[in-house]
Amino acid sequence: MVRERILACAVELFAANGYDATSVQQVVTRAGVTKGALYHYFAAKEDLLFEIYHSLLTDQLARLDAIVARGADPATTLREIIRSLAETTSENSRAVAVFSREASRLDEERWQTLRAEWRRYQDTVRGIIRDAQEAGVFAAYASPEVISWAIFGVNTSMPTWFRPDGPKKAVEIADELADFVLAGLRP
Amino acid sequence: MVRERILACAVELFAANGYDATSVQQVVTRAGVTKGALYHYFAAKEDLLFEIYHSLLTDQLARLDAIVARGADPATTLREIIRSLAETTSENSRAVAVFSREASRLDEERWQTLRAEWRRYQDTVRGIIRDAQEAGVFAAYASPEVISWAIFGVNTSMPTWFRPDGPKKAVEIADELADFVLAGLRP
DNA sequence: GTGTCAATTCCGACCGGTCGGTATGCCAGT
DNA sequence: ACTGGCATACCGACCGGTCGGAATTGACAC
Numbered sequence: 001m002v003r004e005r006i007l008a009c010a011v012e013l014f015a016a017n018g019y020d021a022t023s024v025q026q027v028v029t030r031a032g033v034t035k036g037a038l039y040h041y042f043a044a045k046e047d048l049l050f051e052i053y054h055s056l057l058t059d060q061l062a063r064l065d066a067i068v069a070r071g072a073d074p075a076t077t078l079r080e081i082i083r084s085l086a087e088t089t090s091e092n093s094r095a096v097a098v099f100s101r102e103a104s105r106l107d108e109e110r111w112q113t114l115r116a117e118w119r120r121y122q123d124t125v126r127g128i129i130r131d132a133q134e135a136g137v138f139a140a141y142a143s144p145e146v147i148s149w150a151i152f153g154v155n156t157s158m159p160t161w162f163r164p165d166g167p168k169k170a171v172e173i174a175d176e177l178a179d180f181v182l183a184g185l186r187p
Numbered sequence: 188m189v190r191e192r193i194l195a196c197a198v199e200l201f202a203a204n205g206y207d208a209t210s211v212q213q214v215v216t217r218a219g220v221t222k223g224a225l226y227h228y229f230a231a232k233e234d235l236l237f238e239i240y241h242s243l244l245t246d247q248l249a250r251l252d253a254i255v256a257r258g259a260d261p262a263t264t265l266r267e268i269i270r271s272l273a274e275t276t277s278e279n280s281r282a283v284a285v286f287s288r289e290a291s292r293l294d295e296e297r298w299q300t301l302r303a304e305w306r307r308y309q310d311t312v313r314g315i316i317r318d319a320q321e322a323g324v325f326a327a328y329a330s331p332e333v334i335s336w337a338i339f340g341v342n343t344s345m346p347t348w349f350r351p352d353g354p355k356k357a358v359e360i361a362d363e364l365a366d367f368v369l370a371g372l373r374p
Numbered sequence: 375g376t377g378t379c380a381a382t383t384c385c386g387a388c389c390g391g392t393c394g395g396t397a398t399g400c401c402a403g404t
Numbered sequence: 405a406c407t408g409g410c411a412t413a414c415c416g417a418c419c420g421g422t423c424g425g426a427a428t429t430g431a432c433a434c
Contacts, residue, residue, distance in 0.1 A: 018291070018292065020206075020207030020208050021207050024395080025393085025394090034410075035394090035412090037409075100288075102288075104205070141367045142367035145348075146364050149341050149345075157340045158336075160290075161336065180371045184370040185370075189384085212419080222385085222386080222421080223383085223385045223423090224384050226420095226421070
């Protein structure tokens with residue numbers, strides 16, 4: 001309970017003010033505990049960042065695997081992936097904002113762990129696009145790398161412009177993006 | 188001369204270690220001067236960030252205006268804009284990385300100034316897409332907002348994956364992206 | 375060419391304050 | 405009696421920024 005509250009407050013503060021600009025004292029004050037409690041559950045401030053990233057990536061990878069496991073055609077699969085990204089991003093917008101901004105703040109070991117997870121996500125998406133292109137189901141105006149970066153780029157930038165109370169819901173944006181991407185992939 | 192050297196070193200260090208994690212002392216040490224010199228040219232550490240952003244945005248806006256002034260058809264104009272973005276991003280990759288990461292580190296006044304410049308860039312691109320969509324020259328699978336974010340997203344994420352010594356030059360990536368985007372906009 | 379003086383450019387010691395992290399111990403539950 | 409779950413008090417390091425003054429430069433008179 002305390003552990004979760006500390007993490008939740010850390011996400012909010014890191015998203016609002018940045019990792020370095022947020023002091024451990026601010027985190028524990030907002031969580032209603034003291035530094036003793038924080039350092040009881042976490043060995044270092046960096047572990048807060050790591051946990052935030054790790055749980056986000058774990059969640060996204062689980063969704064991705066579930067989508068791929070359904071074995072639908074490439075267009076449907078890609079649309080589902082884009083939807084899944086938009087959903088997790090809109091639900092965890094602060095964590096995604098922290099993730100895209102403070103990516104290199106971790107030490108080498110922790111960073112490599114997360115990088116491997118993120119790589120798996122990338123490679124899966126690219127594999128789907130590449131296979132479909134080679135099968136002639138998708139057009140190949142652009143490489144899987146550039147296409148995937150266009151998709152990921154929209155998502156990482158979402159926290160800067162997406163407003164949950166705005167006119168468009170996350171899933172609508174996702175479908176717009178999917179329509180556009182799939183139009184660009186139509187043979 | 189000294190001023191420029193300080194700025195150049197600041198960009199490198201901010202890109203490598205982040206704004207907050209970089210001390211003024213590190214900047215001046217790398218530049219081969221002392222803190223007195225830095226605070227002779229800049230009123231505060233924040234001004235280093237502001238100058239980095241401002242010169243980058245000024246450059247990009249000038250290129251954008253030049254492209255629009257040529258008055259070519261929407262597809263050509265959009266391709267030129269994408270090329271221009273990829274070029275400036277690859278040439279100033281560290282500055283772009285800092286820009287996308289430390290965007291909210293400035294105080295309100297300086298931030299508003301830059302935000303207005305960036306808004307002008309966004310609105311110009313969106314206007315081109317919207318006008319062409321309304322004229323039936325571009326398809327409207329997605330809104331100008333989502334399409335422009337796809338374009339900008341690729342650029343802001345470029346510093347994380349683009350390697351100048353890699354197999355693809357920046358202009359090739361730009362053309363790939365332009366081909367893909369224009370395919371998605373074909374009526 | 376040379377001396378003069380003022381402005382510009384820069385030095386580096388120093389300051390108040392904050393930071394991440396630690397040492398110690400209280401206390402409720404078992 | 406012992407342990408997990410915290411609070412409190414504190415530390416050394418370091419930070420952004422200041423300040424008095426030392427060099428360096430440039431304009432101008434002679």
